[in-house]
Every structure is written in C-alpha cells, then in structure tokens.
Amino acid sequence: MLRLAHLSDIHLGPLPDLAYRDLVSKRITGYINWRRNRRSNLHEDVIDALVDHVQASAPDHIAVTGDLMNLALDGEVELSRLWLEMLGPPDDVSVVPGNHDAYVPGALDKACKAWGPWMHGDGKAEPARRGTFPFMRVRGDVALIGVSSARATAPFLASGFFGDGQSDRLEPLLEEARQRGLCRVVLIHHPPVRGAASAHKRLLGIGRFQKLMRKCGADLVLHGHTHLPTTYRIDGRDGPIPVIGVAAAGQAPGGSKPAGQYNLFEIDGEQGNWRIGLTRRGITEGNPQIHDIADEKLAG
Numbered sequence: 001m002l003r004l005a006h007l008s009d010i011h012l013g014p015l016p017d018l019a020y021r022d023l024v025s026k027r028i029t030g031y032i033n034w035r036r037n038r039r040s041n042l043h044e045d046v047i048d049a050l051v052d053h054v055q056a057s058a059p060d061h062i063a064v065t066g067d068l069m070n071l072a073l074d075g076e077v078e079l080s081r082l083w084l085e086m087l088g089p090p091d092d093v094s095v096v097p098g099n100h101d102a103y104v105p106g107a108l109d110k111a112c113k114a115w116g117p118w119m120h121g122d123g124k125a126e127p128a129r130r131g132t133f134p135f136m137r138v139r140g141d142v143a144l145i146g147v148s149s150a151r152a153t154a155p156f157l158a159s160g161f162f163g164d165g166q167s168d169r170l171e172p173l174l175e176e177a178r179q180r181g182l183c184r185v186v187l188i189h190h191p192p193v194r195g196a197a198s199a200h201k202r203l204l205g206i207g208r209f210q211k212l213m214r215k216c217g218a219d220l221v222l223h224g225h226t227h228l229p230t231t232y233r234i235d236g237r238d239g240p241i242p243v244i245g246v247a248a249a250g251q252a253p254g255g256s257k258p259a260g261q262y263n264l265f266e267i268d269g270e271q272g273n274w275r276i277g278l279t280r281r282g283i284t285e286g287n288p289q290i291h292d293i294a295d296e297k298l299a300g
Contacts, residue, residue, distance in 0.1 A: 002140045004185070005059040006263035008224025009067040009248035010047060011100065012079050046260040046283065047250040051087060053281065053290040054262055061139050062088055064118075065224040065246075066098025066150065066189035072107035081114040090117035094137055094144050098189035098224060099158045102150035119146060133166055136173045142185055142267055143177035145170070145218075149190040149203055160190030160225070162205030167212050174216040181271040184218040191223045193232045193243055201225065210234050213241055219274050219299065220244065220265070227257040229280050231296060238272075242298040247282060259283045261293065268300075275300030 054062065064087070068080040080101075087093055095118040102108035108130050112119065116127035121135030128135040133148035147170060149160030177184045190203035192210060197203070213221075217237030222244050230245035247261035261282025269275040276299040281292055 001266055001268040002061065002142045002183075003057075003059040004142070004265040004267060005054045005057065005062045006065065006222050006244070006246055006265065007050065007054065007062065007249045008065040008189075008246050009098070009227055009250070010064070010080075010083070011067055011070050011248065011250050012047070012076065012083055013070065013250075046252055049290055050249050050260050050262050050282065055088075057264060059264065060092075061142075061144065062093045063144065063185075063187050063222055064093065064095045065187050065222055066096055067100040067224060067248075068095075068098075068115075069100050069103070069111070072101055072103035072111065074110070077107075077110050077114050080111070084115060084118055090120065093118050094146055094187060095119055096133075096146040096187045096189060097148055097150040099150055099153065099160060102152050105152045107152065108148075108150055121146075131165070132169075134170050134173060136177065138177075138180075138182060141181070141183055141270075143173075143180075143182040145173055145177070145184060145186050147186060147188040149188050149205075156200065158201040158225075160203045160205075162188075162190075162192070162203060162209045164208070167205075167208050171212060171216055174212070174218060178217065178271070183220070183267050183269075183271075183274050183276075185267075186218050186221045188221065188223050190225050191230075191232070191243060191245060192221065193234060196230065196232060196245070197226055213237070217241070220267075220276060222246075222263075224248075227251060229258060229261055229263075229294075231278075231298075242276070244278065244298070246280075253283060253285050253288070259285070265298075273300060 069076040101111045112129040120127040227248040232243040233240040247258040253259040264279045266277045278296040280294045
C-alpha cells in the first residue's frame with residue numbers, strides 16, 4: 001500500500017519587498033488582489049500546521065499541485081525552494097507548477113530551475129521544464145505523472161493550457177505505466193473538467209486531455225487551482241476516473257473558500273482492482289485543530 005498526501009495552492013507569503021519595476025507588468029493587478037484579498041485570507045500559520053500534520057502522518061509520498069507563489073517574484077522563487085526543502089527530500093515530494101508560478105513571461109523557467117529536483121523524472125538526465133513536461137516517477141506500485149498546465153497569461157486571466165505536444169508526450173508514459181501494471185496518478189494544476197473553473201480560469205485543452213484519458217486511461221487525477229475540496233469523474237479507458245481537488249493549503253477560516261486542507265490517499269491492490277481511499281484533513285470553522293473532515297472510497 002502507498003499513502004499519498006496531496007497539497008496545493010500554497011501561496012507562500014509574505015511578499016518580498018517590491019521595486020516599482022516589479023509592478024510594470026501583470027503583477028500590478030496581482031499585487032492589488034493580494035493586498036485586498038490574499039494577504040488577509042492566506043496565513044502561514046495554517047500552512048505550517050498542515051505541513052506538520054502531513055509529516056506526522058508519515059505518508060510514503062507528497063504531491064504538490066502548484067501555486068507555491070503569488071506573483072512569481074525572484075524572492076518568492078527562493079522562498080518556495082526553501083519551503084520544498086522543509087517539506088521533504090526530492091525523492092519523496094513531486095511538484096507541478098500552477099498559473100501563479102508562471103505569472104509573467106520567464107517566471108516558469110525560473111521556477112522549474114529552482115524546483116528541478118522535485119520534478120525529476122525517473123531515469124532522466126534533466127528535470128522537467130517548460131516544453132518537456134510531463135515527467136514520471138514510480139514509487140511502489142504507483143506511477144506519479146506530473147503534467148504542467150502553467151503558462152503566463154494576460155491581466156485578469158488565470159487559464160491553463162494542455163496542448164498537442166504535451167499530450168503526445170503523456171500518451172507513452174500512460175501506456176508504459178499500464179503495461180507495467182502500475183496505478184497511474186496524474187498531477188495537474190488546473191482541473192481537466194468542464195465547468196470546474198470559471199471561464200477566465202479554465203483549462204484550455206480539456207477536450208484534448210479527456211480524449212487521451214478515454215484512449216489510454218488513468219486511475220486518479222489530482223489538481224488544485226479552485227481552492228475547493230471537490231470530487232469529479234471523467235471517462236477513462238477502463239471506466240470513470242476520479243478527479244480530486246483540494247482546498248488551498250494556506251486558506252484561513254472565515255473566507256469565501258474552505259479553510260486549509262490536505263488530502264491523504266491510500267492506494268492498494270493491483271491493476272484492474274485498485275483500492276483507493278481518500279481522507280480529507282484540515283481545519284474548519286470553530287475547530288482550528290487539524291482533523292479528519294471527510295472520507296471517500298474512490299475505487300475498489
């Protein structure tokens with residue numbers, strides 16, 4: 001059995017000192033949004049408490065599905081790398097980037113360089129980077145396949161993209177993992193589900209992603225982006241595939257979205273008969289201690 005923890009949308013703060021030149025871009029709108037909303041709703045204490053609980057739970061692996069940063073400033077890139085070092089060694093933690101990690105042109109390249117050890121596919125000479133995703137890492141009987149939906153967008157947009165190139169590279173990884181009898185867990189930031197995010201925040205290429213799932217299949221898809229603990233299902237080669245979202249790790253109580261949570265999966269069984277259980281853990285209104293919130297049987 002493999003126990004897999006899932007965190008997303010960390011949005012580490014506080015922001016480092018900004019120069020005027022840092023705001024001559026889309027960052028000006030993001031900075032205003034952070035000042036008005038995220039600064040008050042996202043708290044490092046919540047993140048720290050969740051991480052302590054995750055580590056105390058001793059999962060076999062941790063998946064982080066993007067948005068470690070806010071505006072992708074150089075100082076945030078370094079802060080997020082240090083946070084990953086604290087979270088766990090690269091062999092035990094897998095990361096994919098989110099839209100905030102690719103906030104402006106060039107930001108994604110810097111993030112991939114800094115987080116490379118946590119995005120290093122098995123047997124590859126170099127870690128994943130823009131234009132080379134996905135990557136695959138095998139832990140026990142589970143293949144963790146990291147897909148990037150992150151790209152720089154215009155102001156007031158937070159959309160993601162899944163294109164032909166990445167689809168062509170993902171197909172053989174899914175097939176290899178299936179032939180090896182592995183449970184295939186796909187990590188992506190934007191939910192590959194129609195209607196899961198508003199139009200300006202949606203994944204462009206949902207149809208392409210779902211077509212590939214119908215052709216090759218997968219056993220579980222994990223995402224972030226919406227800051228919501230959701231369960232969807234999409235059609236797969238061998239039946240419906242659970243698509244699981246999680247609340248933002250740093251969300252404080254009292255906001256418009258659920259307070260900080262993480263997911264803990266228990267994956268057991270064999271190909272054709274995987275047993276996948278999910279426990280959602282976090283804080284809720286009136287209970288600031290990390291506790292079990294919900295249990296779901298996803299497969300088996």
